[in-house]
Amino acid sequence: MDHINFEVKKGEVFGFLGPNGAGKTTTIRMLTGISIPTEGTATIMGYDIESQSVEAKEQMGIVPDVSNVYNELSAWDNLIFTGKLYDMPKAYREKRAEELLRMFGLLERYKEKVQGFSRGMKRRICIAMALMNRSHILFLDEPTSGLDVQSVLVIRDLIHRLNQQGLTVFLTTHNIEEASQMCDHVAIINHGKIAVIDTPEKLKRTVENIQSVEVAFETVSPNMLKELKEFPNVSNVVKEGDKFKLITNDSTSVLTSTWNYAQKNNLRLITVNTLGPSLEDVFVKLTGIRSATEEEGNDRIKAQETPRRIAKQ
Amino acid sequence: MSNVHSSHYGREIRVAWAIAVKDMRTYYTKPPSLMFGILFPFSLFLSFSIGRNMPLATQIPILISQTLFFASSSIGPVVIPMERANQTFDRFLTSPVSLFSILLGKTLAGIIYGAGISVIPVLVGIAFLGSQIVSIGAMIACFALSSLAFSALGIMFASIPGQTPGQVMMPLNFVRIPLLFISGVFTPIGELPTWMQAVSMLSPLTHTVELARYATGGETFFGPVLNIAILTAYAAAFLFMGIRFHIMNQRKE
Numbered sequence: 235m236d237h238i239n240f241e242v243k244k245g246e247v248f249g250f251l252g253p254n255g256a257g258k259t260t261t262i263r264m265l266t267g268i269s270i271p272t273e274g275t276a277t278i279m280g281y282d283i284e285s286q287s288v289e290a291k292e293q294m295g296i297v298p299d300v301s302n303v304y305n306e307l308s309a310w311d312n313l314i315f316t317g318k319l320y321d322m323p324k325a326y327r328e329k330r331a332e333e334l335l336r337m338f339g340l341l342e343r344y345k346e347k348v349q350g351f352s353r354g355m356k357r358r359i360c361i362a363m364a365l366m367n368r369s370h371i372l373f374l375d376e377p378t379s380g381l382d383v384q385s386v387l388v389i390r391d392l393i394h395r396l397n398q399q400g401l402t403v404f405l406t407t408h409n410i411e412e413a414s415q416m417c418d419h420v421a422i423i424n425h426g427k428i429a430v431i432d433t434p435e436k437l438k439r440t441v442e443n444i445q446s447v448e449v450a451f452e453t454v455s456p457n458m459l460k461e462l463k464e465f466p467n468v469s470n471v472v473k474e475g476d477k478f479k480l481i482t483n484d485s486t487s488v489l490t491s492t493w494n495y496a497q498k499n500n501l502r503l504i505t506v507n508t509l510g511p512s513l514e515d516v517f518v519k520l521t522g523i524r525s526a527t528e529e530e531g532n533d534r535i536k537a538q539e540t541p542r543r544i545a546k547q
Numbered sequence: 548m549s550n551v552h553s554s555h556y557g558r559e560i561r562v563a564w565a566i567a568v569k570d571m572r573t574y575y576t577k578p579p580s581l582m583f584g585i586l587f588p589f590s591l592f593l594s595f596s597i598g599r600n601m602p603l604a605t606q607i608p609i610l611i612s613q614t615l616f617f618a619s620s621s622i623g624p625v626v627i628p629m630e631r632a633n634q635t636f637d638r639f640l641t642s643p644v645s646l647f648s649i650l651l652g653k654t655l656a657g658i659i660y661g662a663g664i665s666v667i668p669v670l671v672g673i674a675f676l677g678s679q680i681v682s683i684g685a686m687i688a689c690f691a692l693s694s695l696a697f698s699a700l701g702i703m704f705a706s707i708p709g710q711t712p713g714q715v716m717m718p719l720n721f722v723r724i725p726l727l728f729i730s731g732v733f734t735p736i737g738e739l740p741t742w743m744q745a746v747s748m749l750s751p752l753t754h755t756v757e758l759a760r761y762a763t764g765g766e767t768f769f770g771p772v773l774n775i776a777i778l779t780a781y782a783a784a785f786l787f788m789g790i791r792f793h794i795m796n797q798r799k800e
Contacts, residue, residue, distance in 0.1 A: 266641045270797045291643040302634035306573045318565035319642040321558045363638075 235260055236426040237274070242371075242404055242419075247397050249417035250406040251513075253521060257426040258406035259299060262375050265404075266296045279370055292320070295364030299375040301356035305349035309340050309359055312348060313366055320367040327366070334362040338392070354385025361392065372396065374405040378412060390416060414513040422520050429520040434513050441511040441519055445485045449492050450477045450505040465491040477505060481515075559648040566639065566652025567659065570626050575660060579625045579712040585664060588617035595733060607672035608759035609732055611665050612693070616752050619661025619694040620723065623653050623701030624715035632710040640797070650702050650789055657698025662690050672763070681764040685771050689758035692778035696751050699785035706792035708799075726752045736768040744768070751781040 235257050242248040250258045263269040267287055276283045281290035303312050317327025335341040338358045378386040397403050407413050413420050414434045421431040462471045467484040482488045485508045496503050574580055592610045630636035639649040672678030680686050704719040730752035747753045754774035757767040
């Protein structure tokens with residue numbers, strides 16, 4: 235990390251957005267006491283993380299990027315053990331464990347060993363463990379990474395509900411959509427430095443001149459990506475599923491070009507949408523890195539094109 | 548003020564005990580614990596004792612020492628790398644408790660494992676081989692101090708940032724195996740050359756063997772007081788160094 239400086243307000247959802255290796259997890263590890271910073275200071279709810287580490291840790295709950303539950307123990311025993319680590323009295327920790335298992339929809343399976351649980355369930359147990367001590371701030375490191383769509387929605391809903399109840403949330407993510415949907419403030423981090431901190435909407439306004447046109451044709455040819463990139467005023471084209479996203483500063487001109495292209499090639503247009511700037515555009519502008527979705531989409535096009543090129547040679 | 552301190556220490560001890568109990572439930576029956584903690588010392592003992600013209604009762608202190616040595620020092624190197632691999636060790640570091648209590652809990656798990664297994668040769672010796680405990684105090688000191696020192700030794704080695712027990716066991720065995728040869732386990736210290744006797748005095752295992760021999764009516768070379776003093780010093784040194792090395796690891800991350 236390189237001299238980062240930020241403040242998270244009480245009761246807000248603060249997102250650390252950045253590519254892999256940017257320093258998101260390192261920041262969480264330092265704030266939560268797993269790693270010791272070589273220099274600088276940080277306070278959690280007014281407590282210094284080094285000189286008042288016990289008090290600072292009493293304020294927080296941590297959900298790492300890997301669900302670090304004890305697979306050999308039951309859901310109940312995992313929560314009870316966490317309660318013991320916080321030295322909670324027996325009656326209180328048992329009441330709290332039952333309350334959390336009910337809240338997270340796991341009460342019926344409280345006796346089962348966690349090793350038989352799905353990833354989504356383990357993640358829920360992990361969040362429940364982080365909430366055992368009624369923490370004031372919850373650290374979530376890539377909370378939805380590697381989960382199925384249903385689990386992602388459940389976890390996001392849980393985080394939203396907990397935040398509504400007054401819990402401060404600090405989350406790291408490389409998922410731009412997640413940061414945009416969930417966070418009150420977002421810090422974009424790259425190479426250990428914070429590039430910018432603001433609300434998602436204000437960040438989007440910084441790239442107002444970036445617009446995009448989303449188009450989908452009934453049939454897709456291998457050369458389509460290349461041909462769309464040749465449109466006037468188009469700076470980039472990204473394939474997202476069966477759609478193409480044309481990045482431009484003049485959407486009117488691109489709409490006309492798209493219409494002409496469809497007519498010339500006898501293609502049927504299924505979707506045409508003009509889109510405002512997204513948090514992804516801000517991210518790309520600041521980091522120069524395209525998101526995983528974009529990379530994958532373009533890689534798929536390249537893979538389709540390669541056999542044809544080989545055949546021509 | 549004193550109430551604050553007593554409640555603080557009480558909390559640290561309760562948490563350390565909770566960690567130890569969790570480790571017992573979770574890791575005592577894991578294959579690496581069984582292999583390095585039980586199979587290893589018993590098979591070493593058998594390979595050494597079979598075919599030697601020694602009364603079985605006199606071999607019991609050797610078996611006690613080996614089980615105390617290997618079983619106690621194996622729990623930390625099994626538990627901590629496995630917990631690092633699934634990030635459950637981070638759970639301790641993020642909980643409101645000192646690193647000392649975390650490592651004390653791990654050390655306790657090693658002590659109970661080593662002492663528990665080492666009770667078996669004592670009972671077998673008394674029940675079937677005619678062994679006698681002539682000094683209960685020496686036997687208790689032998690069990691308590693040796694299991695503490697060796698468990699702390701294991702915790703100290705577990706600061707090596709590996710994610711599998713093998714990554715810690717290998718360097719640990721580079722220390723454990725040579726100690727077997729200089730500690731009067733295979734050859735009585737009195738029969739060693741003078742310079743080897745001096746080296747032997749530096750090994751904590753020597754003092755475990757000596758105390759076990761003394762407790763069962765055998766002869767000792769250095770005397771039980773020196774044995775106890777040296778084992779106590781090693782236990783304190785290993786605990787202190789273990790904590791320092793784990794803190795260095797946290798700084799390196």
